[in-house]
Amino acid sequence: MLESLKEEVLQANLELPKKGLVTYTWGNVSGIDRSKGLIVIKPSGVPYDEMTINDLVVIDLKGNIVEGHLNPSSDAPTHVVLYDKFPDICGVVHNHSSWATTWAQAGRRIPALGTTHADYFYGYIPVTREMNSDEIQGQYEEQTGKVIVETFKEYNPMDMPGVIVRNHGPFTWGKNASEAVHNAVVLEEIAKMAYHAYQLTPGLEPISDVLLDKHFFRKHGKDAYYGQK
Numbered sequence: 001m002l003e004s005l006k007e008e009v010l011q012a013n014l015e016l017p018k019k020g021l022v023t024y025t026w027g028n029v030s031g032i033d034r035s036k037g038l039i040v041i042k043p044s045g046v047p048y049d050e051m052t053i054n055d056l057v058v059i060d061l062k063g064n065i066v067e068g069h070l071n072p073s074s075d076a077p078t079h080v081v082l083y084d085k086f087p088d089i090c091g092v093v094h095n096h097s098s099w100a101t102t103w104a105q106a107g108r109r110i111p112a113l114g115t116t117h118a119d120y121f122y123g124y125i126p127v128t129r130e131m132n133s134d135e136i137q138g139q140y141e142e143q144t145g146k147v148i149v150e151t152f153k154e155y156n157p158m159d160m161p162g163v164i165v166r167n168h169g170p171f172t173w174g175k176n177a178s179e180a181v182h183n184a185v186v187l188e189e190i191a192k193m194a195y196h197a198y199q200l201t202p203g204l205e206p207i208s209d210v211l212l213d214k215h216f217f218r219k220h221g222k223d224a225y226y227g228q229k
């Protein structure tokens, strides 16, 4: 069942260490078959260099295990919320890549300081609010998804394909698992460049709306929905 999606999700997971986005078993990638309402996700705690297609776990949109002999990623509830509330996405990535996680630990949104950013993210990459103790002590991973959705009231997820979860790390998404990984790689590079740009020029302002529009529109077209800049 879902053999081609499983292969795509396996390759997307194996791309994370190849691109230097994960250490040990940190991070996870999933993909969804919207016609079946089934998600294929990385198993929890399995080293990437030992992972096989048979280790992947299939869950439904309530988080129930439909197929698989291992537990799904501990972040599966977050993936489920995002698929439920962002109907156009079909791939989700979570990781603890160093530069993006630095911004998460600092509780900072990432400003658009250059055209690389503008090609992928229309304006600031948002950071979620701090979660309260009840949210943390409760269904933490599910609440993480809900706080991301709350942050995206003003955004179309397809035109802002990532978020910085405060004190945790980045989540990215896309039209499939492979695009979600691509966006994770870009977000990490943007986070690194923005950090260094601020070192060179403290108090740097974001790029002009004209330059942001030029690059984002060129890549995404005029009809893209735009949230906060």
Ligand SMILES: O=C(CO)[C@@H](O)[C@H](O)COP(=O)(O)O
Pocket (backbone or CB within 6 Å): 025, 026, 027, 028, 042, 043, 044, 045, 046, 072, 073, 074, 075, 094, 095
């Ligand atoms: O965010 C976290 C832990 O903070 C997770 O991404 C783990 O780093 C990986 O968990 P599994 O996917 O192996 O359950």
